[in-house]
Amino acid sequence: xxxxxxxxxxxxxxxxxxxxxxxxxxxxxxxxxxxxxxxxxxxxxxxxxxxxxxxxxxxxxxxxxxxxxxxxxxxxxxxxxxxxxxxxxxxxxxxxxxxxxxxxxxxxxxxxxxxxxxxxxxxxxxxxxxxxxxxxxxxxxxxxxxxxxxxxxxxxxxxxxxxxxxxxxxxxxxxxxxxxxxxxxxxxxxxxxxxxxxxxxxxxxxxxxxxxxxxxxxxxxxxxxxxxxxxxxxxxxxxxxxxxxxxxxxxxxxxxxxxxxxxxxxxxxxxxxxxxxxxxxxxxxxxxxxxxxxxxxxxxxxxxxxxxxxxxxxxxxxxxxxxxxxxxxxxxxxxxxxxxxxxxxxxxxxxxxxxxxxxxxxxxxxxxxxxxxxxxxxxxxxxxxxxxxxxxxxxxxxxxxxxxxxxxxxxxxxxxxxxxxxxxxxxxxxxxxxxxxxxxxxxxxxxxxxxxxxxxxxxxxxxxxxxxxxxxxxxxxxxxxxxxxxxxxxxxxxxxxxxxxxxxxxxxxxxxxxxxxxxxxxxxxxxxxxxxxxxxxxxxxxxxxxxxxxxxxxxxxxxxxxxxxxxxxxxxxxxxxxxxxxxxxxxxxxxxxxxxxxxxxxxxxxxxxxxxxxxxxxxxxxxxxxxxxxxxxxxxxxxxxxxxxxxxxxxxxxxxxxxxxxxxxxxxxxxxxxxxxxxxx
Amino acid sequence: xxxxxxxxxxxxxxxxxxxxxxxxxxxxxxxxxxxxxxxxxxxxxxxxxxxxxxxxxxxxxxxxxxxxxxxxxxxxxxxxxxxxxxxxxxxxxxxxxxxxxxxxxxxxxxxxxxxxxxxxxxxxxxxxxxxxxxxxxxxxxxxxxxxxxxxxxxxxxxxxxxxxxxxxxxxxxxxxxxxxxxxxxxxxxxxxxxxxxxxxxxxxxxxxxxxxxxxxxxxxxxxxxxxxxxxxxxxxxxxxxxxxxxxxxxxxxxxxxx
Numbered sequence: 001x002x003x004x005x006x007x008x009x010x011x012x013x014x015x016x017x018x019x020x021x022x023x024x025x026x027x028x029x030x031x032x033x034x035x036x037x038x039x040x041x042x043x044x045x046x047x048x049x050x051x052x053x054x055x056x057x058x059x060x061x062x063x064x065x066x067x068x069x070x071x072x073x074x075x076x077x078x079x080x081x082x083x084x085x086x087x088x089x090x091x092x093x094x095x096x097x098x099x100x101x102x103x104x105x106x107x108x109x110x111x112x113x114x115x116x117x118x119x120x121x122x123x124x125x126x127x128x129x130x131x132x133x134x135x136x137x138x139x140x141x142x143x144x145x146x147x148x149x150x151x152x153x154x155x156x157x158x159x160x161x162x163x164x165x166x167x168x169x170x171x172x173x174x175x176x177x178x179x180x181x182x183x184x185x186x187x188x189x190x191x192x193x194x195x196x197x198x199x200x201x202x203x204x205x206x207x208x209x210x211x212x213x214x215x216x217x218x219x220x221x222x223x224x225x226x227x228x229x230x231x232x233x234x235x236x237x238x239x240x241x242x243x244x245x246x247x248x249x250x251x252x253x254x255x256x257x258x259x260x261x262x263x264x265x266x267x268x269x270x271x272x273x274x275x276x277x278x279x280x281x282x283x284x285x286x287x288x289x290x291x292x293x294x295x296x297x298x299x300x301x302x303x304x305x306x307x308x309x310x311x312x313x314x315x316x317x318x319x320x321x322x323x324x325x326x327x328x329x330x331x332x333x334x335x336x337x338x339x340x341x342x343x344x345x346x347x348x349x350x351x352x353x354x355x356x357x358x359x360x361x362x363x364x365x366x367x368x369x370x371x372x373x374x375x376x377x378x379x380x381x382x383x384x385x386x387x388x389x390x391x392x393x394x395x396x397x398x399x400x401x402x403x404x405x406x407x408x409x410x411x412x413x414x415x416x417x418x419x420x421x422x423x424x425x426x427x428x429x430x431x432x433x434x435x436x437x438x439x440x441x442x443x444x445x446x447x448x449x450x451x452x453x454x455x456x457x458x459x460x461x462x463x464x465x466x467x468x469x470x471x472x473x474x475x476x477x478x479x480x481x482x483x484x485x486x487x488x489x490x491x492x493x494x495x496x497x498x499x500x501x502x503x504x505x506x507x508x509x510x511x512x513x514x515x516x517x518x519x520x521x522x523x524x525x526x527x528x529x530x531x532x533x534x535x536x537x538x539x540x541x542x543x544x545x546x547x548x549x550x551x552x553x554x555x556x557x558x559x560x561x562x563x564x565x566x567x568x569x570x571x572x573x574x575x576x577x578x579x580x581x582x583x584x585x586x587x588x589x590x591x592x593x594x595x596x597x598x599x600x601x602x603x604x605x606x607x608x609x610x611x612x613x614x615x616x617x618x619x620x621x622x623x624x625x626x627x628x629x630x631x632x633x634x635x636x637x638x639x640x641x642x643x644x645x646x647x648x649x650x651x652x653x654x655x656x657x658x659x660x661x662x663x664x665x666x667x668x669x670x671x672x673x674x675x676x677x678x679x680x681x
Numbered sequence: 682x683x684x685x686x687x688x689x690x691x692x693x694x695x696x697x698x699x700x701x702x703x704x705x706x707x708x709x710x711x712x713x714x715x716x717x718x719x720x721x722x723x724x725x726x727x728x729x730x731x732x733x734x735x736x737x738x739x740x741x742x743x744x745x746x747x748x749x750x751x752x753x754x755x756x757x758x759x760x761x762x763x764x765x766x767x768x769x770x771x772x773x774x775x776x777x778x779x780x781x782x783x784x785x786x787x788x789x790x791x792x793x794x795x796x797x798x799x800x801x802x803x804x805x806x807x808x809x810x811x812x813x814x815x816x817x818x819x820x821x822x823x824x825x826x827x828x829x830x831x832x833x834x835x836x837x838x839x840x841x842x843x844x845x846x847x848x849x850x851x852x853x854x855x856x857x858x859x860x861x862x863x864x865x866x867x868x869x870x871x872x873x874x875x876x877x878x879x880x881x882x883x884x885x886x887x888x889x890x891x892x893x894x895x896x897x898x899x900x901x902x903x904x905x906x907x908x909x910x911x912x913x914x915x916x917x918x919x920x921x922x923x924x925x926x927x928x929x930x931x932x933x934x935x936x937x938x939x
Contacts, residue, residue, distance in 0.1 A: 462767050465767050465789060466694075466698070466699050467698070468789040469699055469789035470696075470699055474705065477792055480792070499789070519894065519926030531866065561926075
C-alpha cells in the first residue's frame with residue numbers, strides 16, 4: 001500500500017525539522033555543511049588526484065616509451081655496428097673481390113649466428129646479391145633499389161626499420177615469410193582495412209659498404225632482424241623499464257611494435273594468456289599516429305584491459321610511417337591507487353566528520369545544556385516553583401539570559417507574593433465587604449419590609465380611623481348619659497379607654513408609616529440621655545431598676561431630631577425595663593468610634609434576653625412578646641434611626657441580657673452651631 | 682340671625698356611621714344638625730337652606746372637603762367650616778385653615794373635642810355679629826405670619842421664631858381657666874397641638890403650632906397671668922419661642938399680615 005505524500009509534505013518536513021531539539025538541529029545543520037563541503041572537496045580532490053596520478057602515469061609512460069626507443073635504437077645500432085664491422089673485414093673484402101662465395105658464406109653465417117641476426121646478405125658493387133646466409137640458394141638478384149642498399153652503394157652506412165615484401169622474405173627463407181604472415185584477428189574499434197591478413201614483414205635493417213683499400217665500393221653487406229613474432233625487443237624493454245613487475249598476476253607494463261596498425265610483436269596477452277599478435281590498433285590511435293604522425297598518450301583499452309598508453313610512429317629511412325612503437329601501463333594499479341587514496345581520503349573525511357560531530361556534541365552541550373536547564377526552570381516555574389534559579393557560570397548570551405531569567409523569576413516571585421498577600425487582604429476585604437453588604441442587604445430588606453408594612457399600616461390605620469371615631473364618640477355619649485353607679489359605666493369606661501389606646505396605636509402606626517422628615521438640630525447626646533432618664537425616674541415601672549450612665553463627656557454635637565431620638569431612647573429603656581420584671585441594671589454608655597465618624601450609644605440590660613429567632617423579628621412591626629404592647633416601638637425606633645442615617649443593632653443572650661447599640665453618624669465639624677443650638681438656654 | 686332660631690349645622694362625611702356619630706355628639710336643643718354623605722349633597726342642601734356651620738370630612742370621593750371649602754368661601758364666606766381630618770392629612774388641614782376654614786379636628790376625637798370646637802365656631806360668629814370693626818389691639822402686626830384664627834409666628838434671626846395666639850382665637854375661647862404649654866426642648870410640629878386652653882365650660886381647645894421646631898423658651902409670665910394672652914397678644918402674651926427646623930416649608934402654609 002503506497003501512500004502519496006500530501007502536497008504540504010515539504011512544509012511538514014520543514015516543520016519537523018523546526019520541531020527537533022536544538023542539539024539535533026545543530027548537528028543536522030553541521031552535518032549538512034560538512035557533507036556538502038566534504039562531498040564537494042572529495043569530488044574535486046578525486047578529480048585532482050585522478051589527474052595527478054594519471055598525469056604522473058602518463059609522464060611515466062612517456063618516459064617508458066623513450067626507454068623503449070632507446071632499446072629499439074640500440075638494437076638498430078647493434079645491427080649497424082655488425083654490418084659496419086663485418087663489411088670492413090679484410091677476409092670479407094678479399095672473398096668478395098675474389099668472388100669466393102664459399103668463404104663469404106662460412107664467414108657471414110658465423111657472424112649472423114653469433115649476433116643473432118635473421119638476415120645477413122652481401123651484394124656486389126652493383127647491388128646484386130652474392131651470398132645469402134640462410135641456406136638460400138638464390139643469388140644474383142638486384143637489391144640496389146633498396147633504399148638502404150642504395151645508400152651503402154653510395155658509401156654510406158644506413159640503418160632503419162623497413163617493411164620487407166613477402167617476395168624478399170621468400171628469397172631469404174620461407175620461414176620468414178611464414179613468420180610475417182598474420183591473419184587479422186578482428187578487433188573492436190580498429191580502423192577498417194580491405195585486407196584480412198598481412199604478408200609483408202618489418203625488419204630492423206642495416207647496410208654498410210664493403211670498400212677496398214682505395215675506398216672503392218666492392219659491395220654492400222646488409223642484415224637485420226625481422227620484427228614479426230620476434231619478441232626480443234619488446235621483452236627487453238619490458239624487462240628494463242618495468243623490471244617484470246606484475247600486478248595481481250598481470251604484467252604491469254606492455255610493449256608492442258606495430259607494423260602499420262597490426263600487432264606484430266608484443267607482450268600484451270589475450271584472454272588465454274597468449275601474445276596478442278594479429279590484433280590491431282584502435283581507429284583513434286591509427287588516425288593520430290599513422291595518419292597524422294603525432295604521438296598519442298592517453299588511456300586506451302588494449303585488447304582486454306585499460307592501459308595508460310603512449311604510441312609513437314616508427315618511420316623508415318625515407319621518413320615514411322610504417323609502424324608504431326607502443327608502451328602501455330596497466331591502468332588498474334593507478335585506479336586502485338586512486339581508489340585507495342580516495343578511500344583513505346573519504347575515510348579521513350568521515351573520521352574528521354565524526355570527530356567534528358563529537359566536538360560539536362560537546363560544544364552544543366555547552367549551549368543546549370544551559371538552555372535545557374532554562375527550559376526545565378521555566379517548566380518548574382510554570383508549575384509554580386518560583387524558588388528555582390538557573391545556575392549558569394559564564395557570561396555569554398545564555399548566561400545573560402539566565403541572569404535576566406533569574407531576575408525575572410525573582411520579580412515574578414515578588415509579584416506573586418504581593419499578589420498572594422493582596423489576595424489574602426482581598427479575601428479579607430471581600431469578607432468585610434460581604435459582611436457589610438449583607439448588613440446593608442439586611443438593612444435594605446428590613447427597610448423595604450418596614451416600608452411595605454408601613455404602607456399597609458397607613459392604609460389600615462386610615463380605614464380604622466373612621467370606625468374608631470364612631471366608637472369613641474358613641475361610647476363617650478353613652479358615658480355622658482349614664483350615672484357613675486350604673487352597672488355598665490365601668491365597662492363603657494373601659495371601652496372608651498381601650499378605644500383611646502387604639503387611637504394611640506393608630507397614631508403610632510401612622511407615625512411609623514408616615515415617617516415624616518425628622519426635625520434635626522444640633523444636640524449634645526449626653527444631655528438628651530440625661531433628660532430621657534430624668535423623665536423615667538418618676539415612672540412606677542422603673543422602681544426596681546438602677547440606671548448607670550457611662551457617658552463620654554467629649555462627644556461632638558450631632559444633628560438629630562431630639563423628639564424622635566428621645567422616643568427611641570424611651571422605647572429601649574421601656575423594653576429593657578420590661579425585660580427585667582424583678583429589677584436589675586440598665587447601663588447606658590456612649591463613645592466616639594475609632595475613626596471619629598460615628599457615635600455609639602449602648603443600652604445594656606441584665607434582663608432575660610431574647611431568643612435567637614426572636615432577635616431576627618425584633619424590628620418587625622407588630623412583633624411583640626408583651627401582652628400589652630403594640631409591637632411598634634422597635635420598628636418605629638428602627639425607622640427613626642434610619643432617618644438619621646444611623647443604625648440600631650441588637651445582641652442578646654438568653655438569661656444574660658441584651659445590648660442595643662445605636663450608631664449615629666458624626667457630621668463634619670460644626671461645633672459652634674451645635675453650641676448655639678444647645679438645649680441649655 | 683335670630684337668637685331664638687336654632688343654629689343649623691351640616692355634617693358631611695362619606696361614611697354614614699361617622700356622620701351619625703358626629704351628629705349625636707353635637708346634637709343639642711340649640712342645634713339643628715343635618716347630614717350629607719358627599720360634597721355634592723352638601724352643596725345642594727346648603728343651597729336649599731343655608732347652614733351656619735359645616736363640619737366636613739377632608740377626604741371624600743368626588744367633591745372633597747377642600748373643594749367644598751373653596752366653593753363655600755367663594756359663594757358664602759360667612760359660613761364657618763370645620764374640617765375633620767385623618768392624621769396623615771395635617772398638612773392639608775393647615776392648608777384648609779389658610780384657605781379660610783375655621784378649624785380642623787383630627788380623627789378620632791371625643792364628643793367633647795368637637796363640642797369645644799363647635800362652641801368656639803359659634804362664639805366667633807357672635808363676635809363677628811357684635812362688633813364688625815374689630816378692636817385696634819386685635820390687628821395683626823405687619824410681617825407676622827399666622828394660621829387664620831389660631832396662632833401667629835414672628836420670624837426672628839437664626840431661624841428662631843416666637844409663637845403666640847391670635848386674639849380671634851382667644852375671643853372664641855372665652856374665659857381661660859387653664860393654659861397648658863410645651864416644655865423647653867420639646868419638639869413641636871406645624872399643625873399639631875402645641876398647647877391646650879381650657880375654658881369655663883370645661884372645653885379643652887387645642888392650640889395648633891404654626892411651625893415646626895424645638896422649644897427654646899416658654900413664656901413664664903403666662904403661668905402667672907394668662908390674661909396677657911388677651912391684653913398683649915403680640916408682645917408679652919407670646920406662648921413660646923422655637924428654634925425652627927423647617928421654616929421655609931412651614932411658611933408656605935401660613936398667611937402674612939400686611
